[in-house]
Amino acid sequence: MDLELDLQLQLETAGADVPSLSDLRCWVAATLEGRRARAELTLRVVGEAEGRDLNRRYRGQDRPTNVLSFPFDAPPGIDATDPIHDFLGDLVICADLVRQEAQEQGKPVAAHWAHLVVHGVLHLLDYDHLTEDEATQMEGLETAVLGGLGFPPPYEPAPEPAFDQTPEEHPQ
Secondary structure, eight states: OOOEEEEEEEESSOOTTSOOHHHHHHHHHHHHTTTOSEEEEEEEEEOHHHHHHHHHHHHSOOSOOSEEEEEOOOOTTOOTTSGGGGEEEEEEEEHHHHHHHHHHHTOOHHHHHHHHHHHHHHHHTTOOOSSHHHHHHHHHHHHHHHHHTTOOOTTSOOOOOOOOOSOOOOOO
């Protein structure tokens, strides 16, 4: 099935590690594959100040967060075939936190970006992780989508770097 995807990107912060529109489209499309034939969403990349403000206003938490999902609900009485139902909603991703968390977790920044995009899109599709069963289902979907994209499982610790424990001999 070919997915018709309208992805609007809003860059409110910049950085060398913010993924390209092409990568973001790929990750969104992979998440939607088999779940939607058509979809529209907005992805906004922000800094810590805006991430904190949005998290405080909409979730009551006075701290920045890595991803916020704002699902769209069509008003009552709109026919299910109306194109308005293609609009999934908005994702907001805090670039500063993505970078920081990837470093803290020892993961490539691109892998963490992909994970948060997949995670956010699943929220827009009404998946959640409030209960253990929901979390198991959602984490399984995230792992499957990311694996299909060539990324490691997001909930496993990053492998330790390999190193030779034999001391090197240095000529004097």
